[in-house]
Amino acid sequence: MLKYLSVWFIMLFPLGVSAQQAIVTGKVLDSTGVPLEVASVSIKGTTTATQTNAQGQYRLTVPATKQFILVTSYVGYKPQERLLQLTSNQILALDFKLEPDPQQLGLVNVRGKNGSDTREQVSVTKLDPRLTRNLPSAYGDFNKILVTLPGVSSNNELSSTYSVRGGNYDENLVYVNNIEIYRPFLISAAQQEGLSFVNPDLVQDIEFSSGGWQPKYGDKLSSVLSIKYKTPQKFAASVTGGLTGGSVHLESASKNKKVTYLLGVRHKNGQYMLQGLQTDGDYRPNFSDAQAYVTYDLSKKGAVAGTTTLGVLASYAHNNFLVIPENRVTTFGTRQTPLRLYVAFDGRELMEYRTFQSGLNLNHRFSDSFSSELIVSGVQSREREFRDLEAGYRLSEVSANSNNLGEDERTRGVGSQFDHSRNTLLARIATAESRNNWTVSQRSNVQFGLKAGLESIEDVLSEYGFMDSADFVNQSYYLNSDLNLNSMRYNSYAQHTYELDSLKTITYGIRASYWDFNKEFTFTPRVQYSFITRRNPDLSFKAAVGLYYQPPFYRELRDFEGVLNRDIKAQRSVHAIVGSDYLFEAWGRDFKFTAEAYYKHMTNVIPYDVDNVRLRYYARNNAKAYATGVDLRVNGEFIQGAESWLSFGLMQTKENVTGDSTFVYAPNGEITGRQEVGYLRRPTDQLMNIGVFFQDHLPDNPTIRMYLNLVYGSGLPFGPPRQPEFRNSFNGKSYKRLDLGFSKVIVLESELAERKKVSLQSLWIGLEVLNLIDANNRISYTYVQDVNGLTYAVPNFLTGRRLNLRFVATF
Numbered sequence: 142m143l144k145y146l147s148v149w150f151i152m153l154f155p156l157g158v159s160a161q162q163a164i165v166t167g168k169v170l171d172s173t174g175v176p177l178e179v180a181s182v183s184i185k186g187t188t189t190a191t192q193t194n195a196q197g198q199y200r201l202t203v204p205a206t207k208q209f210i211l212v213t214s215y216v217g218y219k220p221q222e223r224l225l226q227l228t229s230n231q232i233l234a235l236d237f238k239l240e241p242d243p244q245q246l247g248l249v250n251v252r253g254k255n256g257s258d259t260r261e262q263v264s265v266t267k268l269d270p271r272l273t274r275n276l277p278s279a280y281g282d283f284n285k286i287l288v289t290l291p292g293v294s295s296n297n298e299l300s301s302t303y304s305v306r307g308g309n310y311d312e313n314l315v316y317v318n319n320i321e322i323y324r325p326f327l328i329s330a331a332q333q334e335g336l337s338f339v340n341p342d343l344v345q346d347i348e349f350s351s352g353g354w355q356p357k358y359g360d361k362l363s364s365v366l367s368i369k370y371k372t373p374q375k376f377a378a379s380v381t382g383g384l385t386g387g388s389v390h391l392e393s394a395s396k397n398k399k400v401t402y403l404l405g406v407r408h409k410n411g412q413y414m415l416q417g418l419q420t421d422g423d424y425r426p427n428f429s430d431a432q433a434y435v436t437y438d439l440s441k442k443g444a445v446a447g448t449t450t451l452g453v454l455a456s457y458a459h460n461n462f463l464v465i466p467e468n469r470v471t472t473f474g475t476r477q478t479p480l481r482l483y484v485a486f487d488g489r490e491l492m493e494y495r496t497f498q499s500g501l502n503l504n505h506r507f508s509d510s511f512s513s514e515l516i517v518s519g520v521q522s523r524e525r526e527f528r529d530l531e532a533g534y535r536l537s538e539v540s541a542n543s544n545n546l547g548e549d550e551r552t553r554g555v556g557s558q559f560d561h562s563r564n565t566l567l568a569r570i571a572t573a574e575s576r577n578n579w580t581v582s583q584r585s586n587v588q589f590g591l592k593a594g595l596e597s598i599e600d601v602l603s604e605y606g607f608m609d610s611a612d613f614v615n616q617s618y619y620l621n622s623d624l625n626l627n628s629m630r631y632n633s634y635a636q637h638t639y640e641l642d643s644l645k646t647i648t649y650g651i652r653a654s655y656w657d658f659n660k661e662f663t664f665t666p667r668v669q670y671s672f673i674t675r676r677n678p679d680l681s682f683k684a685a686v687g688l689y690y691q692p693p694f695y696r697e698l699r700d701f702e703g704v705l706n707r708d709i710k711a712q713r714s715v716h717a718i719v720g721s722d723y724l725f726e727a728w729g730r731d732f733k734f735t736a737e738a739y740y741k742h743m744t745n746v747i748p749y750d751v752d753n754v755r756l757r758y759y760a761r762n763n764a765k766a767y768a769t770g771v772d773l774r775v776n777g778e779f780i781q782g783a784e785s786w787l788s789f790g791l792m793q794t795k796e797n798v799t800g801d802s803t804f805v806y807a808p809n810g811e812i813t814g815r816q817e818v819g820y821l822r823r824p825t826d827q828l829m830n831i832g833v834f835f836q837d838h839l840p841d842n843p844t845i846r847m848y849l850n851l852v853y854g855s856g857l858p859f860g861p862p863r864q865p866e867f868r869n870s871f872n873g874k875s876y877k878r879l880d881l882g883f884s885k886v887i888v889l890e891s892e893l894a895e896r897k898k899v900s901l902q903s904l905w906i907g908l909e910v911l912n913l914i915d916a917n918n919r920i921s922y923t924y925v926q927d928v929n930g931l932t933y934a935v936p937n938f939l940t941g942r943r944l945n946l947r948f949v950a951t952f
Contacts, residue, residue: 163205163227166445167236168197169213177215177239179583185210185222194509195580200445205229213237261646261671263353263685263718264737266290266774269784270344274949276834277850277882277909279414279940280385281947283339285850287366289832291737291772291788292351294825294854296876297920298912298939299414300754301337304825305351306739307768307794308363309749309756312691315339316367318434319576320454320500320518321359326566326696327524329755331920332415333492335428335460340405342379342390343434345371351772352739353685353718356634356650356667357576357588362691362714362743370434370454373401376952383947384413386428398446403434415464417940422466422486430458445506452502454518462492466530471935472539479539481549482925482935487531494524514576521569528562528604536925536933554927558617562604568695569597584640588650592632598695600624602703618863622703626695628658636667645672656692656711663690663711679724689714697747700760710762714743732777741768748798751824752862753921753937766796766823782843783836790830795820801865822858822869829855848882861924861932871934877916882909905949915942 169180176197183190193199214220218239278285284301295303302310315322322338346369358365373392381388386409394401411426440448466486474480500518537549572594579587606617636650649668667687674680692711720737746764750757770792779785797820833851854876858869884907922934
C-alpha cells in the first residue's frame with residue numbers, strides 16, 4: 142500500500158520534488174506556421190514524452206545537468222532532434238517547425254486538422270477577414286460580404302440587416318469572442334441605421350452558419366455569425382478614409398507579450414449616399430463608434446503561455462439621424478397609365494441612440510485536455526425617436542402623347558398625412574456564462590455550459606398619424622403606452638463530438654432554456670453527421686437534424702397597439718439539412734463546390750409585417766410555416782492569388798395564419814363573402830438569390846486589382862398596411878446591384894522605410910462605382926388614395942449610381 146501511495150504522490154506533485162529537473166515548453170508548427178495538434182515530443186531512448194494541444198503547444202519535464210536528445214515527430218513530416226543540456230529548474234522555450242516528408246506523403250494519405258476546413262460541419266462557411274476591407278459597398282459595411290454567401294439575402298444597400306433561408310432580421314445570432322451582440326430596437330428605416338457592430342479592422346476569424354448549428358450556440362431560428370478578434374503580436378495601425386466616412390485602428394503587444402490591445406474608431410456620414418434618394422431635403426446622418434479589445438496573460442511564472450487569459454471588450458456607439466425633408470417627385474405606374482406623385486414636407490424627423498456594450502472573457506486551461514471560459518457581459522441602449530412631419534401630396538396623370546409627353550394632364554387626388562412620434566426606450570441586459578471544453582481523447586471532445594441573463598426594458602410609446610384625403614380626415618394609427626419588462630433567462634447546453642474513424646464524425650447534444658416571463662421551458666436535441674468517402678477523399682457528405690427554439694425578445698412581445706402579450710411562447714423550428722462538399726482542381730488551382738438542401742418546419746410562429754427595416758409583430762403564436770430550398774457555392778482562385786466565389790440559392794417560405802381571410806369576388810367584381818387564406822408567402826419569401834464576389838489583378842502587376850460584388854434577389858411580396866385581406870398579395874420587383882472597385886497598392890520597401898524613418902508600410906487607393914447599372918431598386922411603398930377611393934402603391938427607391946474614393950494606409 143505504501144508503494145502505491147508513493148506513486149500517487151509523485152504523480153500529483155511532479156514539480157518541485159526533484160531539484161534535478163527542468164522544463165522544456167514551446168510550440169510545434171508546420172512549415173507555414175499552422176499549429177500541429179497531437180504532435181509527439183519525447184526524449185530519445187526513454188518513455189518520457191508528451192503531445193501538443195490544439196494550439197500546438199507542449200510542456201515536458203526533462204532531466205537536468207546531463208545531455209539528452211529531444212525528438213519531435215508528426216505523421217507525414219520529417220522528425221527533428223535537438224541536443225540539450227539544461228540546468229536545474231531551468232525553463233527553456235523551444236519551438237519546432239516541421240517540414241513535410243515527401244517519402245511518407247507518397248505512401249499514405251494523411252488527413253490532418255485544418256482550421257479552415259468546414260467539411261465536418263453543416264452549413265458553415267469560413268471567410269478571410271482581409272476580403273471585407275476591400276469589398277466595394279456603400280459604407281464598407283462588414284455584413285455586406287455575408288450577402289454574397291448562399292442562403293443569405295439583403296435587398297437594401299443602406300442596411301446592415303440580412304435574412305437567412307427565409308428568416309427575418311431578428312433571427313440571427315452574432316458573437317464576438319463568444320460575447321453575444323445586440324442591435325438597436327427602434328430603427329424603422331435603413332437610412333437611420335448606424336454601423337454594424339463588427340469592426341473589420343479588428344477581425345481575425347469569421348465563421349458563419351446558415352442553419353443546423355451545434356448546441357453550443359444560442360436560441361435563434363436562422364443563423365449564427367461568430368467573430369474572433371485579433372491577438373496582436375506587434376505594433377500595427379491603419380487609417381481608412383472615403384466619401385462616406387473613415388476609421389482608425391491600432392494594435393500592439395507588450396514586450397513580454399503578456400498584454401495586447403486592439404483599438405478601433407469609426408465614423409460614417411451618409412449624407413453623400415442619401416442625396417440620391419427621391420426625397421430632397423437636409424440630411425444630417427452621423428454615426429460613430431469606438432471599440433477596444435484588451436487581453437491579459439495571467440499565466441503563472443513557469444506555466445505555458447496562454448494558460449490563463451483575460452479578454453476585455455468595450456464598445457460605445459452614438460448614432461444620430463436628422464432629416465428635414467422638403468419635397469419629393471415620383472413617376473410610376475404603367476406605360477398606358479403613367480402617374481406622378483408630388484409631395485411637399487414640413488417638419489423634421491430625429492432618430493438617436495447611444496449603445497454601450499462590454500464583456501469580460503476569462504479563459505483558463507486546467508490541463509492539455511480541459512479548459513474553461515467565464516464570460517460576463519452587459520449592454521445598455523438609450524434610444525429615442527422624435528417625429529413631427531406633415532406631407533401634402535398631389536397625384537396626377539401623366540400624358541403619354543408625343544405632343545405633351547411627360548406633362549401633367551389632370552389631378553387624380555390630393556391630401557395630406559401627418560405623423561407624430563415621441564418614443565423612448567432604455568434597455569439594459571446583463572449576462573454571465575460558463576463554457577467548458579474537455580478533450581476526452583484524440584477522437585472525442587465534450588463541450589458544455591451554463592448561462593443566466595437579466596433583462597430590463599423601459600419603453601414609452603407615444604405616436605399617432607392621420608390622413609386628410611378629399612376633405613375626409615381619417616386617423617391612421619394611435620399608440621400611447623408606458624411599458625416595463627424585467628425578466629431572467631437561463632440557458633444550458635452539452636454536446637459531444639466523436640470521430641468514429643479518420644473519415645467519419647458525429648456531433649450530438651442538447652440545449653435547454655427557461656424564461657421566467659412566460660414560465661416556459663424548452664429542450665432542443667440536435668445531431669450532425671459527416672463522412673469523407675474512402676475511394677475519393679475529396680468528396681464528403683454531411684447531414685443535420687435538430688430542434689431550434691427562439692424565445693421571444695421584446696419586440697416579438699409587443700403588438701400593433703403597444704400591448705405586451707404575457708402568454709406568448711417560443712417559436713419552434715425543425716431543421717433538416719443534407720449536403721456535400723467536393724474539392725477539385727482546375728487551371729492548376731484548388732476549388733471547392735458545396736451543395737446543400739434544407740427544410741425547416743416551424744410552429745408557434747409569430748407573424749410579422751416588414752415596413753422598410755422595421756418588423757411589426759402580431760405578438761401571437763397563431764401561425765405555422767415552412768422554408769425549403771437549395772444552396773450552391775463554388776469558391777477558389779479563379780485568378781491565381783485572388784479568392785472569389787459564386788453563390789446560388791432557390792428558396793420558398795410560406796405560412797398559414799389562423800383566422801386570416803380574404804374577400805371572395807363574383808365575376809362582375811362584387812364582393813360576395815370571405816374565405817380562409819391558407820398558406821401565403823412570408824415577407825421574406827424570395828425565390829432566387831445570386832451572390833458573386835470576384836477579384837482580378839494585372840498579370841504582371843498584382844498591386845493593381847479589381848473587385849466585383851454582385852447581388853440579385855427576386856421580388857419580395859408586399860401588401861397595403863392594416864389590411865389583412867391583402868397581406869403579401871402582390872409581388873415586388875427584383876433587387877439588382879453591381880458594385881465595382883479598382884485599387885492600387887503602393888508598397889514601401891522596408892529598407893527604404895528604415896532609411897527614411899518612415900513608418901508607413903503600404904497605401905491602398907481605391908475607386909468604387911456603386912450600383913454600376915444604376916438599378917432602380919425598391920425598398921418599400923407609400924400608399925395614397927385618389928378621388929375614387931382607389932389606393933396606389935408608390936415605390937420608394939434606393940440609391941442610384943455613385944462614385945466613391947477610398948484609401949487605406951497601413952503602418
